[in-house]
Amino acid sequence: MIRAVAFDIGETLVCDDRHWSSWADWLGVPRHTLSALVGAMVAQGRDNAEAIRLLRPGIDLAAEYEAREIAGRGERLEESDLYPDVRPALTALHDLGLRVLVAGNQTVRAAQLLRELNLPAEAIATSGEWRTAKPAPAFFARVVELSGVAPHQIVYVGDHPANDIIPAKAAGMHAALIRRGPWGYLWADDPVGAAADWRIDSLAELPALLEQHRGEAG
Structure with missing residues (x-):
């Protein structure tokens, strides 16, 4: 049972609209660009975070999360x-x-x-x-x-x-x-x-x- x-x-x-839109704004890229890349990762069966890494090769996501929080642009729900x-x-x-x-x-x-x-x-x-x-x-x-x-x-x-x-x-x-x-x-x-x-x-x-x-x- x-x-x-x-x-x-x-x-x-x-x-997840807010999540991806906020990342696009933070990275300074069009929201549609990041959204399309996320879709490509999904279609390929890859981790969606790879979309961010395509835009910023070598990015430290943990450090970037922290930077966003410090700047007052961190996670919201x-x-x-x-x-x-x-x-x-x-x-x-x-x-x-x-x-x-x-x-x-x-x-x-x-x-x-x-x-x-x-x-x-x-x-x-x-x-x-x-x-x-x-x-x-x-x-x-x-x-x-x-x-x-x-x-x-x-x-x-x-x-x-x-x-x-x-x-x-x-x-x-x-x-x-x-x-x-x-x-x-x-x-x-x-x-x-x-x-x-x-x-x-x-x-x-x-x-x-x-x-x-x-x-x-x-």
């Missing part, structure tokens, strides 16, 4: 950055008695900003805090630890087949791929994306799907 649902962050709960279906879906899952978790590849600062939004979630954690990132098995071991339940009782929800779906399944979890953001749309029907237990277009679909699964499992 499913007892916990864990959510990826970028392009699952949070729209507001209610408007959440997809509209986030709060209703998380609330509905919580009302079903499921443990709701948020765990994704983000910075320590992003974790702080997410907590300030008071999402209907029992726990929020990021790779920056854990010092291990998806798709590493250690990341998903931490998700299991955070949930307090067995891996087969967890659904991990994300938009990235290689970072979310495949490693979550390898860890013994169920997985739901959301068709959202460049990865979700591009890879949803690829054999990698097909490994998901469910493929959804909105988080609003999850409560009914998991309630039905409960009934079938019971």
Whole structure:
């Protein structure tokens, strides 16, 4: 029986528009240029941070993050950055008695900003805090630890087949791929994306799907 649902962050709960626009502005390049390069990285199955490195070869991303914070142009996360279906879906899952978790590849600062939004979630954690990132098995071991339940009782929800779906399944979890953001749309029907237990277009679909699964499992 499913007892916990864990959510990826970028392009699952949070729209990445602000993230990439702010980087383009900081680097002094047109937003469309960086967006197009991110799309190219996605299509090639490469890390999206490579888009920044193409624009600034040899860039130290950690140092650049720090410089942005010092300049007052660091990470921001507001209610408007959440997809509209986030709060209703998380609330509905919580009302079903499921443990709701948020765990994704983000910075320590992003974790702080997410907590300030008071999402209907029992726990929020990021790779920056854990010092291990998806798709590493250690990341998903931490998700299991955070949930307090067995891996087969967890659904991990994300938009990235290689970072979310495949490693979550390898860890013994169920997985739901959301068709959202460049990865979700591009890879949803690829054999990698097909490994998901469910493929959804909105988080609003999850409560009914998991309630039905409960009934079938019971």
